[in-house]
Amino acid sequence: MLIKSPTSSDCKASEITPERLYLSRRSMLGASLAGLALGALPRAASAVEASRYADVAPGAAPAWFTDKLAAVRWQAVTVKDEAITPFKDATHYNNFYEFGPDKGDPAANAGALKTEPWTLVVDGEVAKPGRYALEDFVKPYQLEERIYRLRCVEAWSMVIPWLGFPLAQVLKQVEPNSKARYVRFETLQDPQSMPGQRSGFALIDWPYVEGLRLDEAMHPLAILAVGMYGRELANQNGAPLRLVVPWKYGFKSIKSIVRMSLVAERPSTTWESLAPTEYGFYANVNPMVDHPRWSQARERRLPSGLFSPNVRDTLMFNGYADEVASLYAGLDLRKNY
Numbered sequence: 612m613l614i615k616s617p618t619s620s621d622c623k624a625s626e627i628t629p630e631r632l633y634l635s636r637r638s639m640l641g642a643s644l645a646g647l648a649l650g651a652l653p654r655a656a657s658a659v660e661a662s663r664y665a666d667v668a669p670g671a672a673p674a675w676f677t678d679k680l681a682a683v684r685w686q687a688v689t690v691k692d693e694a695i696t697p698f699k700d701a702t703h704y705n706n707f708y709e710f711g712p713d714k715g716d717p718a719a720n721a722g723a724l725k726t727e728p729w730t731l732v733v734d735g736e737v738a739k740p741g742r743y744a745l746e747d748f749v750k751p752y753q754l755e756e757r758i759y760r761l762r763c764v765e766a767w768s769m770v771i772p773w774l775g776f777p778l779a780q781v782l783k784q785v786e787p788n789s790k791a792r793y794v795r796f797e798t799l800q801d802p803q804s805m806p807g808q809r810s811g812f813a814l815i816d817w818p819y820v821e822g823l824r825l826d827e828a829m830h831p832l833a834i835l836a837v838g839m840y841g842r843e844l845a846n847q848n849g850a851p852l853r854l855v856v857p858w859k860y861g862f863k864s865i866k867s868i869v870r871m872s873l874v875a876e877r878p879s880t881t882w883e884s885l886a887p888t889e890y891g892f893y894a895n896v897n898p899m900v901d902h903p904r905w906s907q908a909r910e911r912r913l914p915s916g917l918f919s920p921n922v923r924d925t926l927m928f929n930g931y932a933d934e935v936a937s938l939y940a941g942l943d944l945r946k947n948y
């Protein structure tokens with residue numbers, strides 16, 4: 612398939628999937644259709660844009676998740692005057708290359724991902740490294756609902772109500788030492804359940820890796836999410852644990868994390884190492900710095916169709932400039948894209 616380049620001032624080329632340019636297209640073997648992995652829907656959520664929260668009944672959630680739901684801080688952070696993206700769009704228009712290159716592939720294939728049991732390793736330059744069962748890892752933290760914009764580098768966006776807790780709380784707990792300057796995150800590697808990790812997509816050096824500077828990781832807006840729309844994360848959205856960094860392009864928000872390492876050197880990350888002139892380590896949302904092949908000035912807010920386009924201006928740091936701009940004082944954002 613040819614990848615079209617959009618003209619600079621609109622986002623009409625809704626078919627562009629630029630991150631895929633580096634991947635060969637092969638038909639998916641072993642793809643299986645499966646339902647969503649969903650948790651219990653809390654009553655509290657029904658007061659908030661109820662119709663957009665879910666259009667399918669939740670499945671049975673594990674006990675640890677149901678317990679956590681009882682004490683959620685709803686709408687701890689919200690987006691004013693911007694509608695939440697319908698659940699259906701947020702769970703059926705995804706990038707999760709482990710499950711295939713097309714937007715519908717994650718929903719179709721991620722049912723095979725086994726999220727229970729799940730083990731998370733925290734290691735590297737910390738006083739308290741650990742290997743946790745997921746339910747033990749999340750035990751100390753209160754879940755907050757964070758309604759954030761998500762802006763993909765491909766110029767589409769959503770507004771998603773996540774359930775998670777600040778990454779900073781975890782970092783404080785594990786006590787980074789004086790050598791720790793970055794956090795490196797790694798996604799599960801399991802070619803058995805992840806068809807994208809089998810031979811057809813050899814260009815990505817699995818597992819998917821992302822990273823943040825330690826001060827970015829400590830920022831209160833950076834969260835680890837275990838849920839969305841008042842329920843468990845759907846597999847295609849990165850169950851059972853993912854990063855959400857709302858002021859950065861979506862590819863920084865790594866899914867289905869199995870390892871977090873505090874490191875001294877800036878980690879080599881998946882998209883940056885595939886195409887360093889197109890995808891930087893920082894990847895801060897910036898309408899003034901275009902991608903080499905398209906403008907970043909505007910975005911398509913989902914749902915957005917050919918006949919009902921929903922295009923809006925992209926905001927500096929995705930609308931979180933007041934909160935995060937100081938992290939980048941003195942940094943040339945044109946060079947450090």
Ligand SMILES: Nc1nc2c(c(=O)[nH]1)N[C@H]1C(S)=C(S)[C@@H](COP(=O)(O)O)O[C@H]1N2
Binds near residue numbers: 705709
């Ligand atoms: N492991 C992994 N994490 C990933 C990706 C991926 O392919 N693999 N895609 C990223 C990209 S490009 C985006 S835009 C977001 C999409 O998150 P969503 O599907 O929950 O909206 O996930 C990010 N996290």
Ligand SMILES: [Mo]
Binds near residue numbers: 765861
């Ligand atoms: Mo993305």
